[in-house]
Amino acid sequence: HIVVDYEGLVKYGLRHYIDYANERLAGLNLTEVEDLKQKAFLQAIPITLQAVIDFSHRFANLAEGMAELEADEARRGELMQIARNCHKVPEYKPDTFWEALQAVWFIHLCLQIESNGHSMSLGRMDQYLHPFYRADVERGALDYKKAMELIECLYVKLFTINKVRSWGHSRFVSGYPTYQNIIVSGQSALGVDATNELSYVMIEALGEIRLSEPNFYVRYHEGIPIDFMKLAIKIVGYGFGMPAIVNDKVVVLSLVNRGVSLE
Numbered sequence: 001h002i003v004v005d006y007e008g009l010v011k012y013g014l015r016h017y018i019d020y021a022n023e024r025l026a027g028l029n030l031t032e033v034e035d036l037k038q039k040a041f042l043q044a045i046p047i048t049l050q051a052v053i054d055f056s057h058r059f060a061n062l063a064e065g066m067a068e069l070e071a072d073e074a075r076r077g078e079l080m081q082i083a084r085n086c087h088k089v090p091e092y093k094p095d096t097f098w099e100a101l102q103a104v105w106f107i108h109l110c111l112q113i114e115s116n117g118h119s120m121s122l123g124r125m126d127q128y129l130h131p132f133y134r135a136d137v138e139r140g141a142l143d144y145k146k147a148m149e150l151i152e153c154l155y156v157k158l159f160t161i162n163k164v165r166s167w168g169h170s171r172f173v174s175g176y177p178t179y180q181n182i183i184v185s186g187q188s189a190l191g192v193d194a195t196n197e198l199s200y201v202m203i204e205a206l207g208e209i210r211l212s213e214p215n216f217y218v219r220y221h222e223g224i225p226i227d228f229m230k231l232a233i234k235i236v237g238y239g240f241g242m243p244a245i246v247n248d249k250v251v252v253l254s255l256v257n258r259g260v261s262l263e
Contacts, residue, residue: 001119002111003181007128009107010100013093014049021045052110053091060086097132097142101150104129105157108180112161121181122214126199133198144201151205159211175212185228186219186248189263193223200228206242207235221248 025042028035060083067079081098088094089103104122111120136142158180165176184199206216218232232243256262 001121001179002117003121003123004107004111006104006107006123006125009090009103010094010128010132013103014053014090015092018046018049052106055110056086056090056106060084094132097129097136097147098150100129100132101154105154108158109161112178116164118163118177119179119181121179123181123183124186124194125182126184126196126202127194130196130198133201134196137197144197147198147201148205148208151202152209155205155209155211155214159213161213177215178213180214181217182214183217183219183246184243185221185224187221187223187252191223193221193225194219195225195228200231203228203232203235203243207231207238210238210240212240216243218243218245219248219251220245 021042025039028039028042030036030039063079063083063086067076067083070076070079082102085099085102086106089099090106094100094103104125108120108122111117133142133147161178161180162176163178165173170176182202184202185193185195188194203216203218218229220229232245235243236245252262
């Protein structure tokens with residue numbers, strides 16, 4: 001039901017939005033009714049986003065404490081990297097694929113905590129995270145296997161999210177689904193195939209993890225790479241119900257006909 005602006009998150013970080021809200025607040029003319037209406041909302045933004053930043057810093061401090069007690073050098077290195085990531089994101093814009101993934105997870109988690117929601121979705125992750133993936137690969141800081149490990153960790157974390165539901169709902173919907181949707185492939189607004197290396201990483205990770213969350217979709221269109229489509233069909237054959245395959249030719253047109261912009 002909701003996909004927030006993760007693309008903006010990984011481009012700017014939360015501090016950018018705090019500064020923007022404070023600038024807007026300082027420029028309000030409180031003798032104007034419309035400006036007066038904005039005041040409470042603009043005051044709430046820095047409070048809310050600072051709470052999310054404080055939340056991430058608690059994890060950073062925890063990871064540092066765990067690292068001090070860790071005897072295994074490799075694991076200690078991982079914990080220290082986790083701490084650095086959590087001190088940085090989502091407050092500031094990420095520079096690496098791991099940081100970007102961590103920023104997205106924190107925002108998604110906070111939304112779930114705040115709303116006890118379902119259908120809080122992650123959207124086209126292969127699109128807004130691909131620049132980080134490509135940059136890390138090109139500088140030798142990331143390979144396909146490591147990217148898969150990080151994505152699989154995200155899928156496991158998504159699976160741990162539950163929702164307090166009524167007994168009536170729980171009786172007829174098995175597995176406590178939360179409908180956290182991810183979608184890959186599809187087209188750009190210009191009709192060009194949008195499948196990229198991260199699309200392959202994400203769908204292959206899905207085939208290894210095989211959990212009921214996240215809900216996973218592939219956007220099919222006539223220009224989709226055949227090998228990618230064969231991989232999707234192979235994973236469907238594993239029998240755990242994913243990925244679902246939706247047809248751009250039908251769905252995009254139906255949304256445009258209802259007034260949604262092509263972009």
